Amino acid sequence: MSRSAHPAGPRHADVLPEGHYTAPAADLNVLDPKVWAQTVTRTESGSVSVGGIDVADLAEEFGTPAYFVDEADFRARARAWRTAFGHDADVFYAGKAFLSRAVVRWLHEEGLNLDVCSGGELTTALSAGMPADRIAFHGNNKSVEEITKAIEVGVGRIVLDSFQEIVRVAHIAQSLGKRQRVQIRVTVGVEAHTHEFIATAHEDQKFGIALADGQAAEAVRRALTLDGLELIGIHSHIGSQIFDMAGFEVAARRVVSLLAQVRDEHGVELPEIDLGGGLGIAYTSDDDPREPHEIAKALGEIVTRECEAARLRTPRISVEPGRAIVGPTAFTLYEVGTVKPLEGLRTYVSVDGGMSDNIRTALYDAEYSVALVSRTSDAEPMLVRVVGKHCESGDIVVKDAFLPSDLAPGDLIAVPATGAYCRSMASNYNHALRPPVVAVRDGEARVIVRRETEEDLLRLDVG
Numbered sequence: 516m517s518r519s520a521h522p523a524g525p526r527h528a529d530v531l532p533e534g535h536y537t538a539p540a541a542d543l544n545v546l547d548p549k550v551w552a553q554t555v556t557r558t559e560s561g562s563v564s565v566g567g568i569d570v571a572d573l574a575e576e577f578g579t580p581a582y583f584v585d586e587a588d589f590r591a592r593a594r595a596w597r598t599a600f601g602h603d604a605d606v607f608y609a610g611k612a613f614l615s616r617a618v619v620r621w622l623h624e625e626g627l628n629l630d631v632c633s634g635g636e637l638t639t640a641l642s643a644g645m646p647a648d649r650i651a652f653h654g655n656n657k658s659v660e661e662i663t664k665a666i667e668v669g670v671g672r673i674v675l676d677s678f679q680e681i682v683r684v685a686h687i688a689q690s691l692g693k694r695q696r697v698q699i700r701v702t703v704g705v706e707a708h709t710h711e712f713i714a715t716a717h718e719d720q721k722f723g724i725a726l727a728d729g730q731a732a733e734a735v736r737r738a739l740t741l742d743g744l745e746l747i748g749i750h751s752h753i754g755s756q757i758f759d760m761a762g763f764e765v766a767a768r769r770v771v772s773l774l775a776q777v778r779d780e781h782g783v784e785l786p787e788i789d790l791g792g793g794l795g796i797a798y799t800s801d802d803d804p805r806e807p808h809e810i811a812k813a814l815g816e817i818v819t820r821e822c823e824a825a826r827l828r829t830p831r832i833s834v835e836p837g838r839a840i841v842g843p844t845a846f847t848l849y850e851v852g853t854v855k856p857l858e859g860l861r862t863y864v865s866v867d868g869g870m871s872d873n874i875r876t877a878l879y880d881a882e883y884s885v886a887l888v889s890r891t892s893d894a895e896p897m898l899v900r901v902v903g904k905h906c907e908s909g910d911i912v913v914k915d916a917f918l919p920s921d922l923a924p925g926d927l928i929a930v931p932a933t934g935a936y937c938r939s940m941a942s943n944y945n946h947a948l949r950p951p952v953v954a955v956r957d958g959e960a961r962v963i964v965r966r967e968t969e970e971d972l973l974r975l976d977v978g
């Protein structure tokens with residue numbers, strides 16, 4: 516990333532405060548296709564449209580804040596992953612990034628499988644018609660109820676995360692008279708270059724069973740002895756928002772070496788490996804994500820090469836992209852409420868949402884872009900911080916960005932690349948009403964998750 520504390524060409528102030536922000540684009544009216552969903556364009560009237568519908572019309576019909584997802588873009592990205600990995604591999608969409616029944620149907624239609632990690636996600640997937648055998652169940656502390664339901668409905672695999680869970684799942688399967696297909700999640704000891712809370716394969720964290728000290732081999736040994744389990748493979752997920760393929764290559768190499776060890780020790784060649792998700796997307800113009808076909812090629816080559824060297828049959832590969840499919844396909848539309856210039860610092864732009872609809876900035880210091888979308892402007896760029904309406908000074912949506920200096924209450928601004936981990940992590944903080952998700956396609960807009968209402972809040976409050 517080429518970030519600078521001294522961006523070129525700030526025309527609105529002599530001195531800019533310290534910070535990590537990109538220099539303002541030459542023309543703030545231009546939308547970088549890298550960070551916006553495919554069908555987003557600026558129309559002749561100056562406002563922005565998605566799926567052929569003007570954002571002003573969307574705001575009028577659905578209100579703000581709201582998430583708008585470009586259905587054609589979602590389907591295109593899902594299909595690109597499916598095509599890139601071909602028939603010898605499976606693509607599991609990670610439901611936690613964003614899940615709704617419409618999304619489940621799109622995935623089903625585009626030939627993808629689905630990862631879930633809770634009873635709620637499983638219920639959503641089944642209720643929208645995803646066949647159970649195309650669902651994988653994850654999590655580091657699945658409840659007995661969740662495991663029982665997953666086995667009863669016949670999920671394609673359960674990914675085991677601890678020694679206790681190996682026994683627990685085996686026991687439940689056996690008591691139901693079933694043999695459950697499982698994978699064992701291992702931690703390969705890779706430090707993914709991403710935020711600490713979303714890196715998942717170094718040793719000092721809660722997920723998986725470590726390869727390094729022989730624990731993973733021991734887990735395989737135990738799983739192979741239990742009648743309730745059919746061990747089909749090894750799983751590795753190294754983190755999220757990763758740009759560098761090197762971590763995946765190391766992970767693939769270490770997982771294959773475990774397969775070889777299992778073959779040598781037990782005479783069993785496990786037929787599958789799952790290399791997880793975690794591919795990064797462009798939140799700002801500085802990010803350069805990999806394309807699905809590059810990822811498929813790199814992973815396919817490394818696994819094939821390592822297996823040849825170890826004289827193993829090449830296992831079936833699966834991957835689990837979440838963010839890389841849904842992230843870029845949506846934006847959040849907000850209305851500007853107040854514009855507060857702080858002399859010598861920056862201008863605070865308050866919008867009608869905030870950390871309740873996008874917690875990622877507060878949680879991970881995530882970076883976002885923002886644009887004025889209800890009109891164009893030729894005013895000078897001003898350095899802004901886009902903040903929400905919650906009772907925290909950390910309630911920041913976009914930490915450092917540039918918007919035109921004539922920005923005023925009533926303007927609509929949009930934050931792109933909010934398809935993943937925004938609605939799915941949304942909260943009711945301050946009794947905020949969680950925004951709707953609206954799918955837009957070919958000139959039609961349709962609510963797929965409705966806006967929460969005050970009745971919804973009161974329905975839960977039974978005191």
Ligand SMILES: *Cc1c(COP(=O)(O)O)cnc(C)c1O
Pocket residue numbers: 609611612630653752754755756791792793794835836837838839935
């Ligand atoms: C979160 C997660 C994913 C998806 O990660 P993305 O960064 O959204 O691609 C895939 N697999 C597992 C096990 C996960 O926990």
